[in-house]
Amino acid sequence: MHTATPAPGALISADIDFTAASLDVARRLIGITLLVDGVGGRIVETEAYDPEEPASHSFNGRTARNASLFGPPGCAYVYRSHGLHWCLNFVCRETGHAAGVLIRALEPTHGLDRMRERRGLDEPRLLCAGPGRVGQALAIDRSFDGLRLDEAPFALFAPPHGLPAPEVVTGPRIGISKAVDMPWRFGERNSRFLSKRFA
Template identity: 35%
Template sequence: MNKKKILSRSFYNRDTVMVARELLGKLLVHETPEGRTVGQIVETEAYLQGDPACHAARGETKRNSSMFGPPGHAYVYIIYGIYSCFNVVTMPEGTGEAVLVRALEPVEGIPLMQFRRKREKLPELCGGPARLVQAMGLGINHNSIDLTSGALVICQGVTPENITVTNRIGISQGKDLFLRFYVTGNKYVSRK
């Protein structure tokens, strides 16, 4: 992947809601010994420090310390004891905000994604935070890594024509906040 296409740290060092919207259409690229997988980001959710659903709402802990780190790093955590979720840290260091990547449209390395997910149908590969992590070969070992260089990066993609804004899903607190963004009409979105 051309280094010029990798998003710079300044892209992430901005308002979290803006980053969540502008990540749509960008490409998540992961180089592994098994091969390269690429997915276009089609759904995100913003998590803000004062938000009751945000892991940083009660301050910094060992689990969420990556959220308070430099922008442009990954925040990966485990839910339900088995699934991982991939987030992108935003805002200046010390703020504690991130964007959850909820769904990808598979672009490259699809056979590898199918093998990892043990699924053939493309919409089942990356339509949800835990699914996309599995398909892309990500895990807790990717927590805190720099997304501006190395084997896991986010690159320029396309700008979607239409974006739908809704309330977030899959949470119990702060679900009334309209902080979920997805590419309108995209069949790879986790839930319409």
């Protein structure tokens, strides 16, 4: 059973339009704080996917594995990568379109002790640097698939008022064999918490 943990008062709920294109949502999420049962941090790296390009899980249509990717928008799509790691995605666009944003890396800010225990290491930079690491640090598994992002255990918060917006850079996505040149990976410039530096 998943339960919500109140977030610090300095944060405010993020108002994100998940009916927008995955490219827009992927960029907009940089700098947003993601908490799962009170554990998480600032999103510093994302990747966008759309069914019209062959790297997307929905390119070949709906299956039991990718059903949650078809909506509604604003829900989680969770899949297992290479049979090892659970990966967290946010569903975008209208119901049935099947676009999504992969959460690739966080800057850990909340629940670091719990993340260290789950990951079995102390180095903050490596706790959430990569989608599999994010899944492990946040204790994501298949039970999160299809859950709404605006309800427990998820919480999304905008940066505290007055902070400058992060500078976002783009580049090719990582770990795929199709549509490899599309610049659909987004990240916070010079963040040391990225899974891989941008060129």
